[in-house]
Amino acid sequence: MHELSVAQNLLATISAETAKQKSRPIRAKISCGILNAINDELLTEALGAISKGTSCEGIGLEIEHIPMRGLCKKCGQEFDVDFSKCCCASCGSMDFKLLEDAPLILEEIEFETG
């Protein structure tokens, strides 16, 4: 449900970059962590709805989900945390620390050429 406010912020960020390019944006790529709780369909729909009539109308969206990372206190390895298991992916120890969740990032925009 918060995808609408994320879409508004995303549109503002894309629009600021588009203003520099003098070309139509076709596709944006973003990445996010688990705490951002992004539902792909909802965000895509929200962006489509609010970009109508703007320079970003019709822009496609690619969303990469970045897993939360854990740091094992036993073997020192960093690993992707699987919340259904909750143990170190290398040694199986359950003694680990959760690292900072990945923020929402606008990674890349593809613009029309020519």
Added chain:
Amino acid sequence: MKVKVGKKILSANEQYAEQNRRFFAERRILCLNMISSPGSGKTSILTRTINELKGKVKIGVIEGDIQTDYDAQRIKATGADVVQINTEGACHLSAAQVSGALEKLPVSKLEVIFIENVGNLVCPSAFKLGESGKTAVLSVAEGDDKPAKYPALFAKSKALLINKIDLLSLGAAIDFDIEKVKSEVGRLNKTIEIFSVSAKTGEGFDGWCHWLAEQAKKTNATNCK
């Protein structure tokens, strides 16, 4: 033509959150962002906490709701300072809204500020408000599968209140395995403090209020820079 951008999408919110964080740090105020489903008992927990700590810890509240000031009125009845934010449809509070609310609270006389977020187990955890920590509430009526289904909030909270434990006496009608929840949350989050309470009867509030007072004291003793 592809252009690399690499910019934070929620940077506007994060700037406000950082401003709020500094605001709390400079004043040595403990700020807890309270998150749960609707109806888990956040406001009831707050009113009882305020009453139990009256004369010991000065508590203020920022209330977030989609509509109405019902919750703010309940807080006001305890005598505590409260500011209501209505999000008019939004499912979470933003750091800018909290920043505006702080201007209306008599912060110089407060030691703890609770932000009661909009009732929702998912969206509020995506928006930093500048809080010292998140406090999750789970009521036994919601079922003991919630930490497994919504791990993010439980993984990132400083404390968890398991509320409405008076209902556990109903046995099979409630079907909530409190030990299972504690062990699952403990696996997700090694440092979380878990309190089993009933805001209705007051059971378990000694432990929770003691912890809260200690945290407030610790915050007050920290070097503000």
